[in-house]
Amino acid sequence: MTAWEVLFRRHLGEANGRKLLDMASGTGEIARLCQRLGFTVTGLDWAEPMLAKARAKLPKVTFLQADAEHPMLPECSMDVIVTRHLVWTLVDPAAAFAAWHRTLVPGGQLLLVDGDFVSRSMLVRLLERFGSTPTANRNLAWHRSILSRVHFSNGARAKAVVALLAAAGFTDITVDKRLDAIHRAQARELGWKKAFRRRSEHRYAISARKLSSE
Known part of the structure; x- marks a missing residue:
């Protein structure tokens, strides 16, 4: 959590x-982080079981059930939008980014943390092959079925995400790959194989802003 806080403070500054x-808030871990930083937090997710856990965990945070691609929130209603590991799953990221842009106030900020979780180095592929089990193979088939339906089926590379953000009207777009502190902290819990795979992946944070004159 401390490592995530450093990343969020670096891009969002003081909460005030x-x-x-928190778009696609899941069980509320990022919402809890942002609340602790001093933001007035609203969480949004499509899955009611996730929202139930988040509401139990954070009773003072408002959680809404809605589609991240079409959140249907009032225009200019949020100062900041954050999301983690959502963009790579979007079917229509262009529509999502346009909706997020409308939701932000002029001068509002977007921070997304994501990555290319599809491409694998040769060494990682070998490790996965030798560690395969019937359950792992079923999960892989399920994963491939999902990938066939999303926009970034070949992996959400930062350059492609930046292009779509710019097309949606975002400016001051910055790609930050300084996630080593997060990876080190996670490695203590994940074991060496998962930790190695994470370090080999193309992971990043992208910050952007809506023009203050809009």
Whole structure:
């Protein structure tokens, strides 16, 4: 959590009670982080079981059930939007980014953390092959079925995400790959194989802004 806080402070600055939307909030871990930083947090997710866990964990945070690609929130209603590991799953990221842009106030900020979780180095592929089990193979088939339906079926590379953000009207777009502190902290819990795979992946944070004159 400390490593994530450093990343969020680096891009978002002081919270000062700003209204923040945690897009695809899941069980509320990022919402909890942002609340601790001093933001006024709203979480949004499609899965009601996830939302139930988040509400139990964070009773003072508002959680909404909605589609991240079409959140249907009022225009200019949020100062900040954050999301983690959502973009690579989007079917229509262009529509999502346009909706997020409308939701932000002029001068509002977007911070997304994501990566290419599809491409694998040769060494990682070998490790996965020798560690395969019937359950792992079923999960792989399920994973491939999902990938066939999303926009970034070949992996969400930062350059492609940046191009779509710019097309949606975002500016001051910055790609940050300084995630080593997060990877080190996670490695203590994941074991060496998963930790190695994470370090080999193309992972990044992208910050962007809506023009203040809009």
